Amino acid sequence: MTDTTLDVVLPQVTTLAARVVDARRTYGVGGTSVHALDGVTVGFPARAFTAIMGPSGSGKSTLMHCMAGLDTLSSGQAFVGETDLASLTDRERTILRRDRLGFVFQAFNLLAPLTAEENITLPADLAGRHVDPVWFDTVVQALRVADRLEHRPSQLSGGQQQRVAIARALVERPEVVFADEPTGALDSRASAELLTFLRNAVDDLGQTVVMVTHDPVAAAYTDRVVFLVDGLVVEELDRPTRDAVLDTMKHLGR
Ligand code: ADP
Secondary structure, eight states: OOOGGGGOOOOOOOOEEEEEEEEEEEESOGGGOEEEEEEEEEEEETTOEEEEEOSTTSSHHHHHHHHTTSSOOSEEEEEETTEEGGGSOHHHHHHHHHHHEEEEOSSOOOOTTSOHHHHHHHHHHHTTOOOOHHHHHHHHHHTTOGGGTTOOGGGSOHHHHHHHHHHHHHTTOOSEEEEESTTTTSOHHHHHHHHHHHHHHHHTTOOOEEEEOSOHHHHTTSSEEEEEETTEEEEEEESOOHHHHHHHHHHTTO
16 A cells, blocks of 8 residues: 555645734823734744835834834734744843844944944854854855955945945844835935845845835835734735835825
8 A cells, every 4th residue: 555645735834934913012001102003913924025014103113123022012922933022031032133133224333443344243243153154255245245344334335334234134144134114225226236135135045034114116025015004904915016015005095
């Protein structure tokens, strides 16, 4: 008798790199309190590029900060991989951020006295970890900062500083890269380069990227857009095009 179980096609299981379950975050108390997140359940698949969009004040930053352990939920759960952030002490959350997450913010937060290379490896150096030299080369070449490694931030253009900050976020292959309006301060050419790099980091390097953006062009680089309004997920769009994102924004009434 042959064993037919080997022929069974298993369903593709999507691993979620980060997720929240019935996430609520209230700021303030009493009549002046604000429900920044009002019961959000959403997952961010590993090896995918996901955008979070929505009008100003809809809860995008709060969602990202709560998933990244920079802020804590009032109720509900936030997970990085299988780690429930509420089960961690403040110190353990700091270590989780350092060891498992990468951050790209509009402010590059590069240290002026250090060279580009020193900035890129600083988090690893502080943690006493060794940076994989092959991966380091891959990242700095992909980001076209390989010939700028000895420069200090003041000797770099804004776009170059941004790419150094992204190299720093990726150099330790974090489980999730959280990017908050990463193209907000860039011109359209620098934005396109940055978004292409994030896209390639997902497709070619297997990284997971979650990006807050208000820009439909930026959103069109992603695999999926999650739309928030008033602290709730109101729509999700797979394989978004710029026009589909614009249509959705219009029909959400903003
Ligand atoms: P978005 O990123 O979509 O612009 P936010 O997550 O920053 O939205 O904010 C959602 C809501 O929560 C807004 O009404 C904002 O004013 C409020 N909020 C955010 N952070 C705080 C805070 N630290 N204290 C009080 N209210 C806050």
